[in-house]
Amino acid sequence: MLFQLLVVLEAAILLSGLFFTKLKKIDHHFIAAKYHPEMPERVRKILEQVGDHPVLKIQLGRTPVEAVLLLFLNILSSWKFANKQIELGYDEIYHNYLLITIQNEKKLNILQTMVESSKNTVGSTVYKLEKAHRVRLMKPVFPTEFVDIYNIPLTPNKTFTLNRLITTASNIDKHFYTYDAANNNMCQTFVENIVDINGLTLNIVDNTTRIALKPQDAKALVATLGSRRDIVKRITDLGGTLDKWVFDHKIKWKKPPVKEFVLIGNMHVKAKNDFTNNNTDNIQRSNVDTIVVNGMTDTIIENVDDAFNAVVALEEDEKKSKQNQLTIIISSILFVILLSVGAATVTFFIWHKKKSMFDYFVVPYKFFENSFSINKFCQLFYS
Numbered sequence: 001m002l003f004q005l006l007v008v009l010e011a012a013i014l015l016s017g018l019f020f021t022k023l024k025k026i027d028h029h030f031i032a033a034k035y036h037p038e039m040p041e042r043v044r045k046i047l048e049q050v051g052d053h054p055v056l057k058i059q060l061g062r063t064p065v066e067a068v069l070l071l072f073l074n075i076l077s078s079w080k081f082a083n084k085q086i087e088l089g090y091d092e093i094y095h096n097y098l099l100i101t102i103q104n105e106k107k108l109n110i111l112q113t114m115v116e117s118s119k120n121t122v123g124s125t126v127y128k129l130e131k132a133h134r135v136r137l138m139k140p141v142f143p144t145e146f147v148d149i150y151n152i153p154l155t156p157n158k159t160f161t162l163n164r165l166i167t168t169a170s171n172i173d174k175h176f177y178t179y180d181a182a183n184n185n186m187c188q189t190f191v192e193n194i195v196d197i198n199g200l201t202l203n204i205v206d207n208t209t210r211i212a213l214k215p216q217d218a219k220a221l222v223a224t225l226g227s228r229r230d231i232v233k234r235i236t237d238l239g240g241t242l243d244k245w246v247f248d249h250k251i252k253w254k255k256p257p258v259k260e261f262v263l264i265g266n267m268h269v270k271a272k273n274d275f276t277n278n279n280t281d282n283i284q285r286s287n288v289d290t291i292v293v294n295g296m297t298d299t300i301i302e303n304v305d306d307a308f309n310a311v312v313a314l315e316e317d318e319k320k321s322k323q324n325q326l327t328i329i330i331s332s333i334l335f336v337i338l339l340s341v342g343a344a345t346v347t348f349f350i351w352h353k354k355k356s357m358f359d360y361f362v363v364p365y366k367f368f369e370n371s372f373s374i375n376k377f378c379q380l381f382y383s
């Protein structure tokens with residue numbers, strides 16, 4: 001009976017395994033960015049933790065490229081790089097990135113945490129999204145990252161999240177995970193494609209922001225290196241490989257302990273309402289056409305709503321898949337419990353039946369045997 005019970009349990013486990021295998025083999029046209037194998041593990045962890053929090057504001061940020069790097073490129077090109085930069089009319093060569101503010105009630109700033117009257121204030125966190133040798137998503141570190149910034153208005157009837165912004169762009173932009181400045185595939189095109197693919201370019205009414213968003217002609221600049229232009233790609237590829245070895249292998253550094261703050265009562269703080277671009281209906285649109293810099297053309301995606309809806313559908317499918325897995329787990333557990341109870345019940349009835357038969361045949365025999373022994377003793381005693 002125990003063997004039969006083990007066979008039934010094994011069959012139940014195999015059955016649930018078939019269900020799980022079937023769920024895992026469901027293919028989608030889109031793949032969520034937090035599951036993409038080319039996405040750095042650090043970014044995937046952030047997307048898992050806060051990727052579904054609503055986006056409150058998006059800003060374009062840019063900082064001049066380090067002078068040391070420009071000097072290196074000028075030496076390699078015999079100063080042709082600098083001459084080409086002047087020819088193209090670039091005062092600076094910029095590194096572009098996005099500053100994305102998300103709603104995060106668990107991450108109030110220090111002052112809000114200390115002041116008791118601000119306990120109910122909605123918290124927010126700023127993340128910096130950029131592409132260097134790999135895609136990077138982190139909290140800004142240097143104050144200079146907030147100096148040269150431009151607001152990118154959000155679409156009023158859409159709820160954006162980090163997962164939706166990045167997943168939409170990564171599934172449409174085939175060069176999302178690669179870096180090749182020689183083919184105009186660098187940080188500036190990375191940022192522009194994210195804005196375009198998510199349908200945010202049409203929301204920009206400020207002509208200065210449009211110009212800042214437009215990529216510089218990196219292909220023409222790198223071409224001045226001649227036969228040495230592949231060095232730039234080799235360096236970035238090497239940096240990406242080292243990044244994978246070091247950080248995707250879960251090498252963890254010791255973190256300092258989290259500081260704790262005590263609430264201060266009876267204090268009133270005047271909060272400054274930060275302007276958020278989430279409604280463009282009342283903004284007067286500029287009549288000035290979009291300026292095309294150095295022949296770079298617009299790449300506005302026409303089927304933005306289809307891409308956005310596809311990502312939303314992907315999220316819904318993921319939720320349903322998790323619910324189905326949970327249902328299967330619970331059903332399997334209940335099924336095993338019912339089988340165990342049934343097997344125990346059957347075992348009990350069989351044992352009880354055998355015991356009854358044992359009592360039916362054995363007890364009378366013992367009674368007869370005992371009676372025979374007593375009669376024989378009496379006969380011997382009186383003889």
